[in-house]
Amino acid sequence: MTTTNPPAAVVPPLQKKSTAAGRVRQKLSSRVATVIAIVIALFWTIPTFGLLISSFRPANDIKTTGWWTFFSDPQLTLENYNEVLFGGSASSGQLAGYFINSLVITIPAVLFPMAICSLAAYALAWIDFKGRDWVYIMIFALQIVPLQMALVPLLRFFSQGTEIFGIQLTPAWGLSDTGLFIQVWFAHTCFALPFGVYLLHNFISELPRDIMEAARVDGANHPKIFRSIVLPLITPALASYGIFQFLWVWNDLLVALIFASGGGRDTQPMTVRLAELAGTRGNEWQRLTSGAFVSMVVPLIVFLSLQRYFVRGLLAGSVKG
Amino acid sequence: MAVISGPRQAIAVASALGLVLTAAACGGGGDDDNAAATGDCSVYDAYKHEGTEVSMYASIRDTEADLLEQSWAEFTECTGITIKYEGSGEFEAQLQVRVDGGNAPDIAFIPQPGLIARFAEAGKLKAVGAETKTMAEANYSADWLKYATVGGQLYGAPFGSNVKSFVWYSPKTFTEKGYKVPTTWDELIALSDQIAAAGEKPWCAGIESGDATGWPATDWIEDLMLRTQTPEVYDQWVNHEIPFNDPKVAEAVDKAGSILKNDKYVNGGFGDSKSISTTAFQEGGLPILEGKCALHRQASFYANQWPEGTKVAEDGDVYAFYFPAVDAAGGKPILGAGEFTVAFTDRPEVQAVQTYLASGEHANARGKLGNWVSANKKLDINNVQNPIDKLSVGILQDSTTVFRFDGSDLMPASVGAGTFWKGMVDWINGKDTASTLTYIEGSWPK
Numbered sequence: 001m002t003t004t005n006p007p008a009a010v011v012p013p014l015q016k017k018s019t020a021a022g023r024v025r026q027k028l029s030s031r032v033a034t035v036i037a038i039v040i041a042l043f044w045t046i047p048t049f050g051l052l053i054s055s056f057r058p059a060n061d062i063k064t065t066g067w068w069t070f071f072s073d074p075q076l077t078l079e080n081y082n083e084v085l086f087g088g089s090a091s092s093g094q095l096a097g098y099f100i101n102s103l104v105i106t107i108p109a110v111l112f113p114m115a116i117c118s119l120a121a122y123a124l125a126w127i128d129f130k131g132r133d134w135v136y137i138m139i140f141a142l143q144i145v146p147l148q149m150a151l152v153p154l155l156r157f158f159s160q161g162t163e164i165f166g167i168q169l170t171p172a173w174g175l176s177d178t179g180l181f182i183q184v185w186f187a188h189t190c191f192a193l194p195f196g197v198y199l200l201h202n203f204i205s206e207l208p209r210d211i212m213e214a215a216r217v218d219g220a221n222h223p224k225i226f227r228s229i230v231l232p233l234i235t236p237a238l239a240s241y242g243i244f245q246f247l248w249v250w251n252d253l254l255v256a257l258i259f260a261s262g263g264g265r266d267t268q269p270m271t272v273r274l275a276e277l278a279g280t281r282g283n284e285w286q287r288l289t290s291g292a293f294v295s296m297v298v299p300l301i302v303f304l305s306l307q308r309y310f311v312r313g314l315l316a317g318s319v320k321g
Numbered sequence: 322m323a324v325i326s327g328p329r330q331a332i333a334v335a336s337a338l339g340l341v342l343t344a345a346a347c348g349g350g351g352d353d354d355n356a357a358a359t360g361d362c363s364v365y366d367a368y369k370h371e372g373t374e375v376s377m378y379a380s381i382r383d384t385e386a387d388l389l390e391q392s393w394a395e396f397t398e399c400t401g402i403t404i405k406y407e408g409s410g411e412f413e414a415q416l417q418v419r420v421d422g423g424n425a426p427d428i429a430f431i432p433q434p435g436l437i438a439r440f441a442e443a444g445k446l447k448a449v450g451a452e453t454k455t456m457a458e459a460n461y462s463a464d465w466l467k468y469a470t471v472g473g474q475l476y477g478a479p480f481g482s483n484v485k486s487f488v489w490y491s492p493k494t495f496t497e498k499g500y501k502v503p504t505t506w507d508e509l510i511a512l513s514d515q516i517a518a519a520g521e522k523p524w525c526a527g528i529e530s531g532d533a534t535g536w537p538a539t540d541w542i543e544d545l546m547l548r549t550q551t552p553e554v555y556d557q558w559v560n561h562e563i564p565f566n567d568p569k570v571a572e573a574v575d576k577a578g579s580i581l582k583n584d585k586y587v588n589g590g591f592g593d594s595k596s597i598s599t600t601a602f603q604e605g606g607l608p609i610l611e612g613k614c615a616l617h618r619q620a621s622f623y624a625n626q627w628p629e630g631t632k633v634a635e636d637g638d639v640y641a642f643y644f645p646a647v648d649a650a651g652g653k654p655i656l657g658a659g660e661f662t663v664a665f666t667d668r669p670e671v672q673a674v675q676t677y678l679a680s681g682e683h684a685n686a687r688g689k690l691g692n693w694v695s696a697n698k699k700l701d702i703n704n705v706q707n708p709i710d711k712l713s714v715g716i717l718q719d720s721t722t723v724f725r726f727d728g729s730d731l732m733p734a735s736v737g738a739g740t741f742w743k744g745m746v747d748w749i750n751g752k753d754t755a756s757t758l759t760y761i762e763g764s765w766p767k
Contacts, residue, residue: 060628063604155422257415262376262424264407275410276382282530282603283625284383 055080055289062286080290084277095273095294102250102269102298104181105260109188109249110242116189117196118204118238122226124197125205126212136201142194151258154190158183158259180267183259188249196241203237204230239309247299270295362399368677370670371401377674378416379430379660381481382408385692392687396677402670420445425665428675430480432660433730434468435737440663441471447664448474450672456679460697464724468731469661478679481687482659482696484713485540485620485727486547487641491609492634500615506548506647513586516615522589524580525614526597527605528749535742537602538749539729540656541581541618545573547654548647552723559728561765565736566758574754576647581749589614598749609639618644620658621694621713634708641709643716651723655716658727659696688714696724733766740764 027033050067057070058077085095123129124136156162161172175183207230215225231238253271260267274295278285381389386408397404407426409415413436419425420440431437440446449457457466457478469477488509495502500516503509516523528537546555550569557563558570580586581594588596590608597605603626606617610631617623621641624633631638646654662678664671677683681699688695691706694713702718705711716722729737740761748757 063628064607152418152421155418155424159423257409257411258418258422261407261409261415264405272409276408278410279383279625280381280385280408281622281625285603 051289051292054286055293059284059286062289080287081294083284084287084290084294095270097265098268098270098273101260101265101267102271105184105188105256105267105269106246106249108181108185109192110245112185112189113192113196113245114238114242117193117200117241118231118234119226120193120197121200121204122222122230124201125207126225126230127222136197139194139197143198147191147255150191151254154187155258158186177263178266180260180263184256184267187255187259188252191255192245192248196245199241200234200237203234207233236309239306243303243306243309246302250299251295364682365396365399365677368396368400368402368673370673373401373668373670374403374405375428375668375671375674376405376407376426377428377430378407378409378412378419378426380408380410380412380432381430381660382410388687388690388692391690392683393677395686396683400673402674404674420665427666427668427671428662428664428678430660431477431663432658433734433737434661434726435731435734437469437476437661437663438471440665441474441476445665446476447667448476449478449664449675450667453478453672453676453679456676460679460681460684460699462696462698462724465659465696468726469663477661477663478675479696480660480662480678482657482694482713482717483621484694484716485656485658486544486644486654487619487621487623487709487713488644489606489609489617489619489623489639489641490615491612491638492636492640493638494609494612494615502642503645504643505645505649509645513580513616517585521613521615522585522587523615524586525589525591525600525605525608525617526581526587527591527600527602528597528746529599530602533738533742534598535745536729537605537619538577538581538597538745539737539741540620540727541577542570542574542745543725543728544618544644544656545577546570546728547656547723547725548644549573549576551651552654552725555725555728559731561732565762565765566755571754571758574748574758578748578754595750598746606639621709624707624709625692637708641712652721653716653719654723654725656725656727657696657717658730736761736765 053070054062054067056076056078057067058075058079061069061073061075087094120139124132124139157170158173158175162169173183211229212225215229220228251271252269253275256269256272260269261272265273274288274291277287277291386406390404390406393404396402412429413433416425416429416431416436425445431440437446454475457475461479465479465482466475469475469479490502494500500512501508503512513523526537526541528535530536543555546558546569549572550558554563554569558565558567563569581597584593587594588600590611590613591597591600602619606614606619606623606626607628608614609617610627623641627633627639633639643653646652662675664675679697681697684695684697684700685704687693688700688704688710689706692710693705694710694717696717698718700714700718702711702714705714717724729741731737732741744752744757744761747760748754
């Protein structure tokens with residue numbers, strides 16, 4: 001984004017210079033600052049760059065020398081990628097299968113919370129009901145509960161059902177094999193709700209009241225308002241939440257290990273397989289170099305294609321007035 | 322011992338890879354059925370349970386998991402029991418979560434007797450059935466069984482094992498330079514001095530191993546406890562009947578220090594003695610191949626760490642010799658470890674699998690596939706494939722061997738997988754023996 005915005009012409013230049021924010025903004029967009037930013041970005045990229053180079057080096061070189069020796073003794077091989085993509089052991093199969101599992105887990109685990117969160121956020125922002133603020137505060141507060149605390153209880157909820165004073169409230173789900181996908185979707189959706197509701201609520205409650213009232217006057221009920229007014233308007237926020245959730249679920253190892261791992265190669269996502277690639281005693285760890293890049297591909301595509309929403313959406317929830 | 326996978330920040334590359342991936346996605350699956358080596362099902366009649374399934378969870382994964390599945394392929398075909406095996410690098414942590422969550426596997430291979438005791442005391446484990454017990458007692462020595470016995474009840478049979486008292490060396494270099502494989506402690510030190518006098522560093526070591534950094538050093542201490550003290554003192558130390566900072570322990574640690582903290586001896590190919598703590602255990606012995614280091618004390622499983630194409634044999638590029646006892650009169654002390662097949666359920670098919678895994682049939686079936694060592698007495702050494710595995714099995718079956726289990730796996734986890742590791746890292750980094758041991762003693766749960 002450029003710094004020249006139309007209101008600057010209206011505001012007297014004197015006033016703009018005098019504000020602290022104005023001065024900071026000016027300094028940040030100077031040429032020196034740009035150079036510094038580029039240098040920092042380059043530094044930040046060096047480890048990843050080293051990893052990329054390593055992923056193309058022969059296994060023995062990776063293990064005995066640093067990636068920078070590549071420049072004095074360039075040796076390239078696709079063996080690491082070959083092993084990761086097509087190698088696969090008989091018991092675990094090829095990576096491609098895990099790739100599909102990752103997609104099967106991730107897509108619903110993104111769509112479910114998106115749908116539920118936007119509905120909840122709308123209700124909390126625009127439907128008047130008793131105790132609305134308390135419900136919102138409780139959902140907001142749930143964000144501070146680390147998901148690790150919920151892992152064992154949730155696992156029990158699936159495997160044994162819930163029981164209070166000997167009365168069975170919910171039965172055991174008794175899922176196995178591909179049914180385990182349901183567990184992961186459920187778990188990811190639960191863990192995603194507090195943040196999602198919070199983010200979208202902030203966005204939706206900022207929508208102008210006039211539009212809602214005009215719609216109401218025209219005879220629209222809540223479902224109609226949600227569908228034809230709110231949804232189109234919150235697309236950027238929804239997209240940015242989608243990216244957040246997608247990256248989180250795609251990269252998740254912990255939840256997958258606990259809820260999806262039991263199904264073996266039928267349900268395990270790629271992260272679980274990648275964690276095992278190094279072998280029982282870590283003797284094949286050179287595979288992790290190429291494995292890391294393979295697992296990056298999809299998040300990169302998602303991020304790059306939805307990037308503009310991401311920035312817009314980040315600003316969406318935060319800036320007020 | 323998990324290695325954490327790489328960073329997830331990105332630079333824009335490899336969208337081409339995405340295409341490759343999706344193209345490959347269509348061709349997944351496909352079982353590699355290596356079953357029916359003999360095709361004779363009558364051996365398995367006693368185990369028959371048609372149409373049942375047993376789930377199994379362990380830390381063995383990738384190629385070694387393949388070999389495991391191959392080893393019981395015939396069993397599953399003949400008995401109708403499907404074995405659902407799952408291996409994970411997060412096994413120890415995940416097992417606890419699954420057991421707490423009421424989602425325990427039928428059978429787990431637990432490599433820490435301390436963990437077995439904890440699950441057994443919590444009432445989560447099932448004691449073995451009569452048949453498994455008979456089988457285990459027939460095939461394993463009492464030395465081994467006692468590690469899976471809690472409160473007089475046997476909870477599992479030993480399974481795979483490894484021998485830790487090995488020193489890796491290069492037979493090639495040894496013949497070139499005229500070194501002789503030492504058979505006593507004095508010879509070992511004389512050899513080290515001889516190499517050091519020639520201006521080279523004889524020993525190399527590495528103890529970095531992610532969040533388990535330090536464990537290779539604890540093996541050193543345990544090995545030297547067995548070599549400077551009697552096995553009985555070792556047991557007392559592990560059970561905390563003598564304090565961790567007892568002079569006897571200090572003696573063993575100092576003995577280890579005479580090699581590990583001796584800048585004349587270490588760290589060949591890496592730097593001074595402090596570089597031990599930053600060298601990955603996987604790489605610790607690799608300088609041997611380049612002739613920058615002559616000796617590396619590490620377990621038999623280090624055979625997997627050598628780069629592809631390295632010949633691991635008595636006449637090859639690398640091999641190992643028995644880490645000699647200080648006082649040969651006390652027998653051959655051996656430090657080792659291994660996993661135990663424990664069960665969380667007691668359905669008949671689960672017990673059948675447990676019994677089968679303790680049997681000589683399985684030990685030999687698995688042994689034939691290579692890369693495996695077990696203390697199973699029925700394991701025919703001719704069925705063991707690699708020279709180093711043969712050497713290990715030979716030592717385990719030798720009647721003069723005094724076997725002791727890896728002490729850090731027997732101690733409470735907060736010490737054995739915590740302060741003992743950390744203490745050793747500090748010790749390598751220059752902390753003195755007395756304060757290191759006092760630190761570990763202070764952390765022992767009361």
